[in-house]
Amino acid sequence: MPPLSDFPPMQHVGSEYLYETVVVKSLSFNTPTMLGFMFSLVALAFGFSYLVIIPLVEYFRDPKGLRKYPNLTFLSGLSDVPFIYEAHKGFRSHALLKAHEKHPVVRIGPNALSFGTKEAVKDIYGHNTRCGKDLMYKELAGSHYHLADVIDKPDHARKRKMLSSAYAIKNLENWEHKVVDMTARLIRAFDARCTSPLKQGERPVEQDQTVDYRMWSNLFTVCAIANIGLSEDLGFLDRGDDLVTSEAVDGTTKKVHFRECLHATAWVQSNLVWSYNWYQTLAKLSKLVSPTYRLKWKLNEGWDGIVRNRATTRFKRYEAGEKLDDFFTAILHDKSGAPNNLEWGEMVAEVSIMMNAGSDTTAIAMNNAMYLLLKHPQHLKRLREELDETLEDDEVVAPYDKVKQLPFLRACLDESMRLLPPTTFGLPRRTPPEGAPILGDYIAGDTTVSMSAYVAHRDSSVFPDPEVYNPERWLGEEGKELQPYFVAFSAGARGCIGRNISYLEQMVLLASLLHRYEFALPHPEWEPIRRENFNLSPGPMPLKVWMRKSADEA
Template sequence: MYGIIFGAVLLTSTLGWIIGSHVYRYFRDEKGLRRYPGMDWLAPFTNVAFMLESNKGFRSKRLQELHAKGMPVIRTGPNSLSYSDPKAIRDIYGHSTKCRKDGQYDILSGSHTHLADVTDSGEHARKRKVLSSAYALKNLEEWEFKVAYTTGRMINQFDKRCGGEIIDYRSWTNFFALDAIAYIGLSQPMGFLDAGNDRCISAGFDGSTKEVNFRECLYGTSTAQSILAWSYPWYKHIVSLSKLVSPRFRNYWNLNKDWDGIYLHQTNQRLARYVKGEELDDFFQALMHDKNGASHNLDFGEILAEISIMMNAGSTTTAIAMANVMYQLLINSEFMRRLQEELDSVLDDEDIVAPYEKVKYLPYLRACLDESLRLFPPTSHGLPRVTPPEGTSILGEYIPGGVTVSMSSYVVHRDPTIFPEPEKYNPDRWLGEAGKELGPYFVSFSAGARGCIGRNISYLEQTVALATMVHRYDITLARPDFVPDRRETFNLHPNELPIVLKLRQRVDELI
């Protein structure tokens, strides 16, 4: 009896202290953030508000709706601000900004950081120098044959399904992007396109192996992290608690272990070939040596971390982008027709896979890609940055040090002063001089020194794949009224894209 009473008193006291401390900090307003409206009534007091919004599955859309009501700065947590004014891009993400990646990247990183989650500026510069040759445009164009090969494997599968079969193009873009990045990065495709599924091996450090589904493991991991990561210093405690009280999150964290095992297995496989003396032209080789053959002397943990982000970010965003642009073209037949005309003017019937050299500078093809990336950026959420200890100026206002600031690409791409009729898919806005003027406000790959180093790989894959598909097939939605559902984790995922294919002309079968 006394134990129950003591437990109730302890619980009540703990909750009272937590609530009281949050209320005290709000009214104390040490950093002067109370002048900004909250995302909701709870947000100025606790990050739980943003976690709850994240759990709903589309927090960037909610922020966009609030910003559109005339709130250029919104308080998303006790110490977090969301911006919508495009002029804030340079202040938060530009090359000269003093803002750095915030503590969320630290809590999500493993024993070793990778290029995307390293927060220290000096360490970031070292990593970027190591990886710059691997991601250089010159290297990528030499690796074009790997993208062409992967596209050919996808076309082989699609040609077999041209008799009216419904194809989930969204799944196949996943298979394509994963095979392509594995071939580019590790000289060995995952084999997903040939198999028509994403079954693969996950390894343990004890040498055990098991079969898992790649996307289930990766997306389960990102779903859990994207909901709980906003708790910052409480993150590891909340992860432990979620394993105890939630079967849903317990499953996510089990999938997280399997995801760790996937890139461990892939790294071990490639490392074994490296130890045997195979000199392969891929990302892994560039990771191990510079262009003069000098070793980078990286720890295995760092190599593993870089392979993990290559297989994650290097596949997910491209797959999403491929599905999105196809959907937009299918519901805007005039734009599809114009793109086919542009492609037909440079591609021959024997160009089963579109040669990159022929299509890389086509203005309308690039406009179609960029407009889809604008409308539904694969990385949609505001990438969090922290103001320097001495504070900084954002939009002409002083923001104290240690404040998390961010801007969602989904939000900024819907600013009607920059992108008129922002909800409308209109590739023409990117053409000519007017299109060039939009460049500073296009942040699908972020901006500044921390902008996506893999954007050239993504454009290479997207360009060849879309040009090939549109030139080779007549494509229709399996259901004319189909609208994809979207769920936001750290990326904005469409759920499916059911299409039907028909060959546009008679061509020889692929080998």
């Protein structure tokens, strides 16, 4: 130690004074670093407790009695992260199917159960179910609820009553001419893309694969619902593209691609929503850390703008005095002409779900029906025989009145929607606060319960050989017995209100195309890529198309 004479002169030079001075200077110098270190430790401890300790305690405390159910993954009982990971892999329902091959009930999150047997359909979705819409719908809702995401049961009943008359079967005749018009436009586009007949045993060359059926069927459904719902002609089928106007909140407009914006919206939401408490935070973080997410969220803004422009465009026509017969009229006033007096946000919300669910699911169903028939020529042959017996050679567009009761046509459509449901994800419901019985077991209150249509349609006790495309299973009395377990349009009071419109479009278009054309996949083993967001969405389906021979030519 240096002699005391080496230190600066001090009033008090005792050793205690020196020690205290050195310690105080040292502490003063390191205070910011130490405070930062302490804050980091506290934050780490809090995060560890919140993400690990508390979930572990709750898992073993098991207040709802969910620990008895097997987990989808090792960590599913502790966190929603594993299910979010499954979502990013692109086919959650397939993972659920594998799990349900062993277990009727599977825990997919700390507060979520998936069911896999036929009896659960009635318990979760039936007319007398005590389960309501899950919190997922609240997280994804905008400023106002629409018919598909409204949680409050009286509010749902109000909306359903308001719109049910527009979607009723008796009104299909009023709008069939709109579907006929869109079918005729699609046929003109396909006529222009016809190639020479394919010789037996040959594969179509790439330049002859002139039709992406996935795209064209989607253009058809978007144009059809825009015309039926809003009396708007989008022109997609005439141009062969889906460019549409998107309108920002400030009124500025730009052109965007309809399908790209819609599918991006479904992609980001279906990846992240499964942790309800964290969804909004995850959405914000995803924009910061991922260029892919930033692009998808930007496209989501484009989708919101598409809906906004459709609604404002239609409302301006109403203000101008146009009397139009469409779904939007049912939003504006009831059958007697009394105004519904809806807030603008609610009107926009109803346009949103109409343009979304009213186009995408039907297009997927159309694509899958064509794909499966081309993969199974024996069923295609039988369907064509049924159509040829019903339609005249010179009938370009199949009249709905002629095809709506064709048993094998309906069977082919239902079987394709059974095997490949357009909406595969388990539509989540929530048990009431007092709990509810499902599969004879009491499920505690405020628990998320669901059943994937992809899983439900593969219950072999209902659908023998479930992986086989077999339209015959839907014929006769045996086919009628399957209907309670067919949930492609969901079931019960919350079942899809637009199923009649979907069948109208599917029947008219498929009958018209198969009566007029021959189609070929790129090769017999070809399969489309598929990704599950909320819907099980197929990728492009390139086809070769050529004119069929008439009965006189055959």
